[in-house]
Amino acid sequence: MNILHESMGLSRMPQDALHTPQTINIVPQLLMQQQNVKSLDEALRNVPGITASVGEGEGGMAGDQFLIRGFQAQNDIYENGLRDFGVYTRDSFDYDHVSVIKGPSSEVFGNGTTGGAINITTKIAHLGDSYGGSFSGGSGAYYRGTLDFNKQIGESTAIRITGMGNENNVVGRDQLYSHRWGIAPSIAFGLGKRTTFTLEYFHQSDNRIPDYGVPVVTKPGTAYGLPVTEYGVKRTNWYGTSYDQDASNVDMLTGRLKFTLNPHITLYDDLRGGMYERYFSSSQEACDATCTANLFTNPSAAMVNRRGGVGGPEPYQQNDWSVQNVFSAVAKFDTGSIRHEMIAGWDVSHVYDRRTNYAYNFDGQNGTQKDTTSLLNPNPNQPGLLLGSLGQYAPNIVNIPGVGHAIYKTGDATDVGAFFSEQMWLLPVFSIKGGFRWDHWNSHYSANGGVAGSGVAFGQDQDTFNPTVSLMYTPDDNTMIYFNWAQSTTPLGLYVTNSSEPLKSSTEGFKPERSSLYELGAKYNAFHGRMGFTASVFRLEKGNSLQTDQNGDVSSSSDRQRNQGVELSVSGEILKNWTMIGTYAFYDAKTLAGTAADVGKRIQYAPKNSATIWSTYTIAPNKPYNLTFGGGLTWREGVWLDAANTARVPATVEWDAMISHNITKRWRVAMNGYNLDNRLNYGSLFSNRATPSIGRSFLFNLSATY
Template identity: 75%
Template sequence: MPPSLIRRRIYPAPFMAGLALLYSGIHVHAADAATDTKTSKPKHHRHAAGKAAAAGKAAAHNPAKAAPAPAVAATGTTAARPLYAPPGTTSTITPTEENLTVVGSPMNILHQDIGLSRMPQDVMHTPQTVNVVPQVLMEQQNVKTLDEALRNVPGITASVGEGEGGMSGDQFLIRGFQAQNDIYEDGLRDYGVYSRDSFDYDHISVIKGPSSEVFGNGTTGGAINMVTKMPHLGNSYSGQFSGGSADYYRGTLDVNQQIGESTAIRIAGMGNENDEVGRDDVYSHRWGIAPSIAFGLGKPTTLTIEYFHQTDNRIPDYGVPLLTKPGTTIARPATEFGVNRNNWYGTQYDQDDSNVDMLSAHLKHEFNSHITFYDDLRGGMYQRYFSASWEGCNATCNAAYFGNDPASALVDRRGHLGGPEPYQQNDWSVQNVASAIAKFNTGMLKHQIIAGWDVAHVYDRRTNYAYNYNGLNGTQTDTTGLVNPTNFVPGLLLGNVGQYSSNLVNISGVGRALHKTGVATDVGAFFSDQVWFAPWFSARAGFRWDHWDSHYSANEGMVGTGVSYGQNQDTYNPTVNLMYTPNDDTMVYFNWAQSTTPLGLYVTNSSEPLRATNEGYAPERSSLYEIGAKYNAFHGRMGFTVSAFRLEKGNSLLTDPTTGDVTPSSDRQRNQGFELSASGEILKNWNVIATYAYYDAKTIASATAADVGKRIQYAPKNSATFWSTYTIAPATPWNVTFGGGLTWRQSVWLDPANTAKVPDTVEWDAMISHSFLKHWKVAMNGYNLANRLNYSNLFSDRVTPSTGRAFLFNISATY
C-alpha cells in the first residue's frame, strides 16, 4: 500500500551540515514498511533523526516551543495533527520540501495518542500516569479480548460484579477501586455490560487516577479508553485465523479502501468460538462487525461515522468458593485445598447472551491554525439475557470438606439474596461531547484552552424471572457437591415472565419486583487553560461541572403498587497541573485532581442502590496528588516513566452483599505508591515493554474500628508486567521473531476486614513467528506455560481460576 509520508524541510547547506550527524543513524526503509499496515499510522519512533523530528512534535504539544525548526507532520493519517506555531512566529529560512519515509519502533508508548479530543497530547506530554497497550503488543500476544489486553497494565484486576443483580461482563478495578462505569471507546462511555472483543481496537489507553475534569463523574482509580480502527487514506487488507487448545477457532478481517481523494471506508470483522482450558462447561461463541466511513481525510473538516455490533453467547463463570482451613483464620480458594480447578458450579439454566449495537459520529473542523472544533456523538442499544449460579460454601460445607467425608460438602448455588436470578436487560444510551481547542497569545504568554459540554442519557430496563423450587423438596435451596458438582438440577424449573413471582428475590426497600427501571441524565461543562510562562514551564488549571439526575423504580411482581426513588446532584471537579519541560525529550510534572461518584452512577452495570433512606447521600469524593517524570532516551528509541502518587477516597459507600443495602460510611481509603515503565527498542530488532507498580493501599478511617489499617481489597502491593521480542534476520527468507514475558500480581485481600485472600498470579507466556512471501506470517503463542493455578475474576467470597496451559497457532496475511 502507499506509504505515509513525513515531510521534512530542506534548509541551506550550513544548517543541514549541523544536522547531518543527527540523521546519521536514521533507518530509512522501503515504502511499504513505513506504515503500520493495520492502521496506516506512521510509526513515531525516532532514531538519530529524532532530534530534528522532535522539534516539530514539541511544537504541536507545547506552543511555547514552536520555532523555525524543522517541522514534522504526518499526512494522510487519522492520527496527524497540524503543528501549532504561535502568533508572531516567523522564519527567515525559505524551505523546499521533499518526501522522506522514516520508520522506528512502535513499542515506545510515549509517542502514542491517548485517543480523545479532550486530551489532545500524546502520552509524553500528558501530566498523569498513562499506560498504553499498543497494537503491536496485542498482535504479538494474539490478544482477543479487552480483559487479555489489560493484563499488560499493572494495578488492574477484574471482578464479577457486586450486590443483587450479579453483573458479569467486563468489570474492572483500577488501583483497587471500581471502574465498571469508566470504560470508554474513542472518548465516549461504553455503557454496555458485556465481554468486549478486541478485534476493532487500534490501541488501549489507561489513564490512572481521578480524571473527572475530563471524563465526568467516576474515575476514582482511572479510566480505560479503547481507540478503534478508523478509516485512513491508502488501501490496506489483512486477515488472520487462529486455532488451538480447548477447541479455539477464531478469524478476523480488516479491510481499508480509499474511494476518493479524501474518503475511505474500513470494515473490521470477527468470528470466535472457544472453550476454556482448565474450566468445565465454560465457552464463548461470538461474532462482530465494525464498518466505518470517513469523509474529508486530510482536509480541514473530517467526519467519521462508525457502526459496531457484537453478539456473544457464553457461559458465565463465577469460579470456586473460598474455604477456611480449621486452625486458620484466612479464607482461600477451594482449589488451594485440593478441589479440582475444572469444577464449575452452574446449572442447566446458566447463560450470558448479549447483543451490542453502537452508532458513532466524530466530527473535526479546523477553523484555522488556532481553533479546532470537535463533536463526538454516540447512540447505543444493549440487549442481554443473564442467568448465573452464585456459589457459596457456608460453615457446614467448610466443616464437611475438612472432616472425614469431603464428598458430603454441599455448595449453595443461590448465594447472597437468594442468588442472582435470571433477567432480561434492555438498555439504550446516547451521549454527545462537543469541545473546542483554542491556541493564542496574551502578551508574552501562550495559551491552550479546551472547553466544551457533555450530555448523556442512559436507560436500563430489567425483567426478572424466578425459579420454582418445588422439585427440591419444597425448599428454596439449590445445592451441589463441592468435590463433584452436578450441573443438571432435576426439578429446578425456570418460570416465564410473572410466573413464580413469590420466589423473586426480596430486596430490602424494594420487595419482590418483576420489573426494575433505572434512568439517568448527566449534563456537564468543562474548561481548562494551559499557560506557558516560559518555553520550559507551563501550568494548566481546569474544572468540570456536572448535573446528575437519576431515577429508579420497581413494580409488579410481589411489590404491590411499586416504589420509585430519585436524586439530583451537582458536582464540581478541579484539576491543576504543573509541567517542567527543559527539552523536547523530558517532562517533569505535578498533578492534583479530584473526582466524584454519585450514588446510582452505575445504572446499567450494577444493582440499583437507590432507596428511600439514601436518596440524599453525598457522593464519594477522591483526590489525587501525583509527581512524575517522562523521558525519551536514545534519540527516542526508548521511553521511560516514573510517578509517585497519593490517592485518597472519602465518604465510601458500602454495599451489604447479604441485603444489597447501600450505606454511607466514615471510611476513608488511601492508596499511595509509585509506578515505573520502560518501552521501546533496546537495540535494533530488540523491543521491550515493562511496567511495575507498588501500592500501599489502606483504610485509614472507618466506623468499623477493626478495619482501620487493613489493606484495601483487590489492590496488590506489588505488580509487574514484562514483554520482549527479538527478530533474527529481518527482511530475509529465514527471519524469525521470538519472545515472551511475565505477568505478576502479588496476593490480594478480598474483603475490607482482610479475612479472605487470593494467592499470587504468575504467568509466563511466549511467542514465535516467521514471515514469508512478503505478506504472510505464521505464529505460535503459548500461554501460562508453567500451567500455574492463577486467578482472574475476584469477588469477596469466590474467585475464578484463570486459563491453564494453552497454545494457539496463527496464520495471517497483510497487504
Template identity: 75%
Template sequence: MLARGDRMDILHSPMGLSRMPQDVLHTPQTINVVPQALMQQQNVKSLDEALRNVPGITASVGEGEGGMAGDQFLIRGFQAQNDIYEDGLRDFGVYTRDSFDYDHVSVIKGPSSEVFGNGTTGGAINITTKVAHLGDSYSGSFSGGSADYYRGTFDINKQINDTTAVRIAGMGNENNEVGRDDVYSHRWGIAPSIAFGLGKRTTFTLEYLHQSDNRIPDYGVPVITRPGATVGEPATAYGINRNNWYGTTYDQDDSSVDMLTGRLKFDLNPHITLYDDLRGGMYSRYFSASQEGCGTTCEDAYFSGDDADALVDRRGPKGGPQPYQQNDWSVQNVFSGVANFNTGPLRHQMIGGVDVEHVYDRRTNYAYNFNGQNGTREDETSLVSPSSVQPGLLLGGVGQYAYDLTNISGAGQKLYKTGDATDVGVFFSEQMWIIPSFSIRGGVRWDNWNSHYSATEGATSSATRLGQQQNTVNPTVSLMYTPDKTTMIYFNWAESTTPLGLYVTNSSEPLSSTSQNYSPERSRLYELGVKRDMFNGRLGLTASIFRLEKDNSLLTDPTTGSVTSSSDQQRNQGVELSASGEILRNWNVIATYAYYDPKTTSSLTKADIGKQIAFAPRNSATFWSTYSIAPHTPWNVTFGGGLTWRDRAWLNAANTAYVPHTMEWDAVISHNIGKHWRFALNGYNLANRLNYSNLFSGRATPSTGRAFLGNLSLTY
C-alpha cells in the same frame, strides 16, 4: 515483526480524544498504553487480555442480588466498571468486549473527572478504535488451538477518492476454556466506518459496532476457611479440582451490542479547532448465573472428610441470584473546542465544551421454581463433584412465579426494575506557558447528575420510585517542566466525584429509599512524575509517585447488594515505573512495575482501620520482550515472551480472605513468509500454574491453564 522500536514506545501514542489533545509524553498523569504491536504479538482477543499488560488492574464481577458480569475492572483497587470509554465516549454496556476493532488501549490512572465527568476514582480506560484512513490496506487472520479455540478476523480499508475512505473489521470466535469445565464463548462482531474530508479542514467519521456473544458465566470456586484458621483461600488451595464449575444448565450470558458513533472535526482557523462527538448505543442481555457459596456446614464437612455433606449453595443470598432480561439504551454528545494562541510572550491552549449523556436501563426478572423432590434441595450441589444438571429445578416465565421474584432490599419483590440517569457537564481548562519550558494547566468541570430508579409490578401492591440529583465540581491543576522535547517533569492534583446513581446499567440496585440521600464519594490525587524519551525516540521511560485518597466511601454488602453510606476513608499511595521501545536493534521490550500501599485509614468498623484495601495488590509487574533474527531475509524468525505477576490480593475489607500471587509465563515465536504472510505460535501460562483472574468477595475464578494458539495472518 517490528521494524522500529517506536511502534512499542508508548510515549508517542495519542490519547485519542479532543479533551486530551497531547500525546502520552506531554500529558501530566500516569498513563499505560497497550499498543497495537503488543496486542498482535500476544494475539490479544479481548479487553481483559489487553489490560493484563497494565499493572494495578484487577478484574472482578459485581456481587449482591442479581450479580453482574461483563467487563468489571478495578484500577488501583477502586471500581471502574463505569469508566470504560471508546474514543472518549462512555461505553455503558455490560458485556465482554472483544478487541478485534482496537487500535490501542490507554489507561489514564487516577481521578480524571475534569475530562471524563463523574467517576474515574482509580482511573479511566480509553479504547482507540480502528477507523477509515487514506490508503488501501487488507488483512486477515485465523487462529486455532487448545480447548477447541477457533477465531477468524479481517480488516479492510479502501480509499474511495482523495478525501474519502471506508473500513470494515470483523470477527468470529468460538472457544472453550482450558482448565474450566462447561465454560465457553461463541461471539461475532463487525465494525464498519466511513470518513469524509480526510486531510481537509472538515472531517466527519461515522462508525458502527455490532457484537453478539453467547457465553457461560464463570463465578469460579468458593473461598473456604479451614476450621481453626482466620483467613480463607479459594477451595482449589485445599485440593478441590480447578476444573470444577458450580453452575446449572440454566446459566447463560447472552448479549447483543449496537453502537453508532459520529465524530466531526472542523478547523475554524489555524488557532481554533471544533469537535462534536455523538454516540447512541443499544444493549440487550439475558443473564442467569449461579453464585456458589460454601458456608460453615459445607466447610466442616469437607475438612472432616465427609464429601457427601460438603454441599455448595449456588443460589447465593435469599431471593437471588435470579435470571433477568436487560434492555438498555444510551446517548452521549460531547461538543468541544481547542484554541491555541499567544498573548505577548505567553502561549496558551484552552479547551472547553459541553457534555450531555442519558442512559436508560430496563430489567425483567424471572424466577426459579424449586420442587423439592424427595427432600432434596435443587439449589445445592457437591463441592467435590458438582453437577450442572439439577432435577426439579425449573425456570419460570415472566410472572409465572410472582412471589419468587428477586427480593430487592428496600423495594420489595418486583417484576420490573427500571433506572435512568442524565448528566449535563460543562468543562474548561487552560494551559499557559510562562516560559517555553514551564507551563501551568488548570481545569474545572461542573456536572448536574440526575438519576431515577423504580421497581414495579411484583408481589407487593405498591411500586417503589426513587430519585437523586447531584451537582458536582471537579477541579485539576498541573505543573509541567519540559526542558527539551524529550523530557517532562510534572506535578498533578485532581479530584473526582462518584454519585451513587452513576452505575445505572451495571449495578444490581442503583438507589434505595435510604441511599437516595447519600452524598457522593470524593477522591483526590497528588502525583509527581517524569517521562523521558531516549535514543531518538526508540525507548520511553516513565516514573511517578502518587497518593490517592477517597472519602465518604459507599459500602456494598457482598451478600445482599445493599448500599450503605459511611465516613470510611481509603488511601492508596505508591510508585509506578515503565519502559517501552527498542533497547537494541531488533530487540523490543515493554515493561511496567507498580508498588502500592493501599489502606483503610478511617472506618466505622474500627477493626478495618489499617487493613489493606480489597483487590489492590501491593506489587504488580508485567514484562514482554521480543527479538528478531534476520528480519529481512527468507529465514527470519521472531521469538520472545514475558511475565505477568501480581502480588496476593485481599478479597474483603476485613482481610479475612485472599487469593495468592499470580505468575504467568507466556511466549511467542513467529516467521514471516514473504512480505505478506506471517505464522505465529503463542503459548500461555507455560508453567500451568494455578492463577486467579476474576476476583470476588467470596469466590475467585481460576485462570486459563496451559494453552497454545497458532495464528496465520495475511497483510497487504
C-alpha cells in the same frame, strides 16, 4: 513500541502520552498482535494495578468489571472518549490501542474515575488501501477469524470494515464456552481537509456461560479465607447449572466531526447512540459453615449452596439505551510571550435501563428451593430443576426465600456537564495547566411487581465540581517533569446499567464518594526516541467510601481510604530488533478512618506489588529464515477480597511466550503459549469467591496483510 509517542486521540487530551501530566499505561497495537489478544480483559493484563471483578449478587453483574488501584472502574470504560454504558465482555477485534489514564480524571471524563479511566481507541477509516485477515486455532476447541478491510474512495473519502467470529471453550474450567461475532464498519469524509466527518457502527453478539468461580472458605484455626482450590478442590469445578447463560447484543452508532476553523481554533463534536440487550442467568456458589466443616472432615458430604435464582440473583432480561454528545473547542494562541492552549465544551448524556426478572432454581413438583450440589463433584444437570417464566414468578410460589423481588426494575440517569481547561507556557520550558468540570447529575430508579420491594421509586439530584491543576517542566522535546492535583466525584446511582438496585431507601442519604490525587512524575524519551521511561509517585485519597457486598447491597462505610505508591514503566527498542515493554507498581493502600474493623487494613483488590514485562527479539529480519521470539511475565502479589481483610487470594504468576515467522512480506504464522507452567492463578475476584484463570494453552495463528 515506545508508548510515549502514542496520542490520546481525544480533543480533551490533545497531547501525546509524553506531554500529558498523569500516569498513563498504553497497550499498543503491536503488543496486542504479538500476544494474540482477543478481549479487553486480555489487553489490560499488561497494565499493573488493574483487577477484574467477578460481579456481585442480586443482579449478577458480569461482563467487564475492572478496578484500578483498588477502586471501582465499572462505569469508567470509554471508546474514543465516549462512555460505553453497556455491561458485556468486550472483544478486541476493532482495537487500535488501549489507554489507561490513572487517577481521578473527572475534569476530562466526568463523574467517576476514582482509580482512573480506560479509553479504547478503535480502528477507523484512513487514506490508502489495506486488506488483512487472520485465523487462530488451538487449545480449548478454539477457533477465531478476523478481517480488516480499508479502501480509499476518491481524494478524501475512505471506508473500513473490521469483523470477527470466535468460538472457544475455557481451558482448565468445565462447561464454559463463548460463541461471539462482531462487525465494525466506518466511513470517513474529508480526510486531510479542514472538515472531517467519520461515521462508525459497532455490533457484537455474544453467547457464553458465565463463570462465578469457586467459593472462598476459612479453614478452622486459620486467620483468613482462601479459595477452596487451595485445599485440593479441582480447579476445573464449575458450580453453575445447565440454565446459566450470558447472551448479549450490542449496537453503537457514532458520528465524529472535526472542523478546523483557522490555524488557531479547532472544533470537535462527537455523538453516539447505543442499544444494549442482555439475557443473564447465573448461579453464584457459597460454601456455608456446614459445607466448610465437611470439606476438612468429610469432603464427600460438602455441599455448595448455589444461590442463583430465588434467594439470589434471579435471571433477567436487560434492555438499555444511551445517547451522549460531547462538544469541545480547542484554541491555540499567544498573548505576548505567553503561549496558550484552551479547551472548553459540554458533555451531555442520558442512559436508560429496564430489567425483567424471572425465577428459577425451584422444583416444579412441590415448589421448594433446590440449589445445592457437591463441592467436589458438582452436577450442572440437576434433575427436576426448572427455569421459571415471568408468570411463575408470583406470590403463589411458596416457601421460597426472596420470592418477593420486584419483577420490573427501571433506572435512568441524565448528566449535563461543562468543562474548561487552559495550559499556559509562562516560559518556553515551564507551563501551568488548570481546569474544571461542573456536572448536574439526575438519576431515578423504580421497582414494581412481586411481593416485597414493589411500587417503590427513588431519585438523586446533585451538582458536582471537579478541578485539576498541573505544573510542567519541559527542558527539551524528550523530557517532562510534572506535578498534578485532581479531584473526582462518584455520586450514588452512577452505575445505572451496572447495578441491580442503583438507588433504594437504605442508600438515599449517602454522600458521593470524593477523591483527590497528588502526583509527581517524570517522562523521558531516550536513544533518539527509541525508548520511553516513566516514573511517578502518587497519593490518592478517597472519602465516603461506598462498598458492595456479596449480595449486591451497597453500604456507605464513611471509610477514608488512601492509596499511595510508585509506578514505573519502560517501552521501546532496546537494540535493533529487540523490543520490550515493562511496568511495575507498588501500592501502599489502607483504610485510614471509618468502620473499626477496616481501619488500618489494606484496601481490597489492591496488590502491594505488581509487574508485567513483555520482550521480543527478531533473528534475520527480511530473510527467508527469519524468526521472532517473545515472552513475558505477569505478576500480581496476593490481594485481600474484603475491607476487613478476612479473605485473600494468593499471588498470580503467569509465564507466556510466542514465536512467529514471516513466510513472506505479507503472510505471518505464529504460535502463542499461555500459563506455560500451568500454575493455579485467579483472574476475576469478589469478596467470597474467585475465578481460576486458564490453564496451560496454545494458539496457532495465520495472518495476511496486503
